[in-house]
Amino acid sequence: MPAAGDDFITRLRHSWQRTLPELDTTPVELLGRINRISALSIQQLDRVLASSGVTRSEFDVLCALARSDRPLRASEVTAQTMLSGAATTKLTARLERIGLVERKKLERDGRVVLLQLTAEGQDLVEREFPRCVAHDRELLTGLDEKEQAALAALLGRISDNAERTR
Template sequence: MATDDDQDADFITRTRAKWQAAMPQLDTSPMELLGRINRISAQSVTQLERVLEPSGVSRSEFDVLCALARGGRPLRASEVTSSTMLSGAATTKLTARLESAGLIERNRLERDARVVLLSLTDDGRELVETQLPVCLDQDRHLLDGVDDADQETLARILRTVSANAERAVRE
């Protein structure tokens, strides 16, 4: 295992080395994968926020816009919430902000005025169509050096880990 001053070691390797020194009886091997997944996620979100900054929307706001764009029809707020990793309260707050920015609109359902449907405005759709390719390019950059076969293997493994995590949350 790497030492704390190993220049070639990444954050997770250095963290595991510190745990090994502090608690040698502890098996920190899950950090090798899950620690890296969490670290990559945090770094990816930071990079995505940076990429989206010129557009004037946050990553969470962009998630709402993307949910509406891929929905193929106007959606209820609860449908946006279920197709993103946002809470209902966050969806409400974000949709209010996006509406005031002119990127989405709220319309009442004709047959039941209690139901509010959210949809993209032309400006909202244009923002998604412009920014999504930029975000995907950023994601591709993170995968530099990982060939297609390894990406498929990694995706399969991560689907299993994701299913395990979702099961654990429900238990």
């Protein structure tokens, strides 16, 4: 495993410095690391979830429903998962077919469809979510609580900037 000084992102930044030496490529290093961590983490979570029979995106839908204290509209699931509306529709249809999600009509307006977990869906989330958290915890190996808190605060500020420029 490469050290932080010679990893993929550092090599990428050095390549850009040779190509465009007048350009400060600090953002490439910082956001490149965030993006690379995200991509690698997603690939790894897909492997963690493979035995459960659901994809990471499907699991995101299940988790959005599990966190809610009430059934959700598809648009609410979309907002919580950052999936597209079309993806939410496709994923929830599959999750319904395999018995993890059910649709129900809103009592006061039958045109409104709500999504909720089935007992099987709840069981899957309760079984798999701790495994996902353990994976995330492993990625933070070597950072103490204070460092994790500082990193979370810094990433929160970057996240706020990204939200403002959407």
